[in-house]
Amino acid sequence: MSETRSRRRGAQLEQAILDAAWDELREVGYARLTIEAVAARAGTSKPVIYRRWAGRAELALAAWFRQVPVPQGVLDTGTLRGDLLVLFSRIARRADSMMNEVVAGVMGEAFRHPEIAALLHDRLTRPSPLTSAVETIVGNAVARAELPPLDLPERVKRLPLDLIRNESTLCGTPLTDETLASLVDDVYVPLLHGLAALQERALRKRD
């Protein structure tokens, strides 16, 4: 056993810690994440971690944010509903792997630490590959004349993720196809039609 492993510093060490934290998150989840375990796994010690992050929440968020979202290929099933179903299940698949438990756990602490809440909120409301996927899908539907032209409020672009996170955090179990279908059929598609109709109506009234 070589005791000669060189002593890491700076960015290299930071990466190793974040990798270890991510692995721990995947194995035991946020609730059982301990600084000590992360330190052990990264082959370092607690003070090194505490010098960089204030606590579990910051560390977990840093580890999470570093995982770059895999850019997803464009999709076009030919119908709005079909595209949305694919999008929703992609989100759900990615979501239930990890995110929800981390989000839930971190949120619990965000209650007392506004700066953590801010980090989290910022991350989850920022435009993302996901919101632009929504734009593309709706744009395609409009081009197909499945929908009248419409403006998407930011909140509506975020809604798929919010719906899925909500559902998935409450269930614990992975979302079923029926649930995803219900989100699309009972909520999102009607919402898009309603938005388009109301915007059209407002436009007509203005003339």
Add this chain to the structure above:
Amino acid sequence: MSETRSRRRGAQLEQAILDAAWDELREVGYARLTIEAVAARAGTSKPVIYRRWAGRAELALAAWFRQVPVPQGVLDTGTLRGDLLVLFSRIARRADSMMNEVVAGVMGEAFRHPEIAALLHDRLTRPSPLTSAVETIVGNAVARAELPPLDLPERVKRLPLDLIRNESTLCGTPLTDETLASLVDDVYVPLLHGLAALQERALRKRD
């Protein structure tokens, strides 16, 4: 100091513990809830609590469920949007007092304890005063001919609570009036119109 306080048992003791747990929840939140503090506050001891509940999550849920929702007076501002705004802000006011942090915290543990997830899910999807308030409001709007008649899927009845919980858990801070207005104007009202339109369209096609 009278050491003669009678020794409570059974239901009476249970109430006292749940009251103490609820008070602790309001004071320090779920993240800092400790069994020891609850025991101390209730004037009892840890084993008594562990004999009844398996851990923090179960205790917190029990304390929460026991708090009966205050039945709210009927509301009728004369418009769908107005009624919804009142409803949403009522929910938000009640929600951010406690619920979110407990839900977030419990969800963090639900990840590893399916039976807790089930309890929580059951509680949050069950018909409630809230879902019937939605029914009433929408019913009134239909009666006023603000909306065509429509069936509300269960998911749509639950949506106001879900939207507010989502927003409120992410923000940490109490929801602003603008946020509530955005939920109503960008999401819920369009959704109702879209649902009505699609249902109407489906009906017409069937004939």
Add this chain to the structure above:
DNA sequence: AACGATAAGAAACGCAACGTATCTAAAGGC
């Protein structure tokens, strides 16, 4: 190449809360 500032790594700290086990004596059922 030697020096000095920086920061990693190891160890130990007191603290808080965990969940459990043991014991006593008080309450309620019969």
Add this chain to the structure above:
DNA sequence: GCCTTTAGATACGTTGCGTTTCTTATCGTT
């Protein structure tokens, strides 16, 4: 008034916290 149940008290070992102290490897500078 006996007897089963169980509340309440106490103490236990354990875990992880967040911090402190100290040694020494690494890096930038001269």
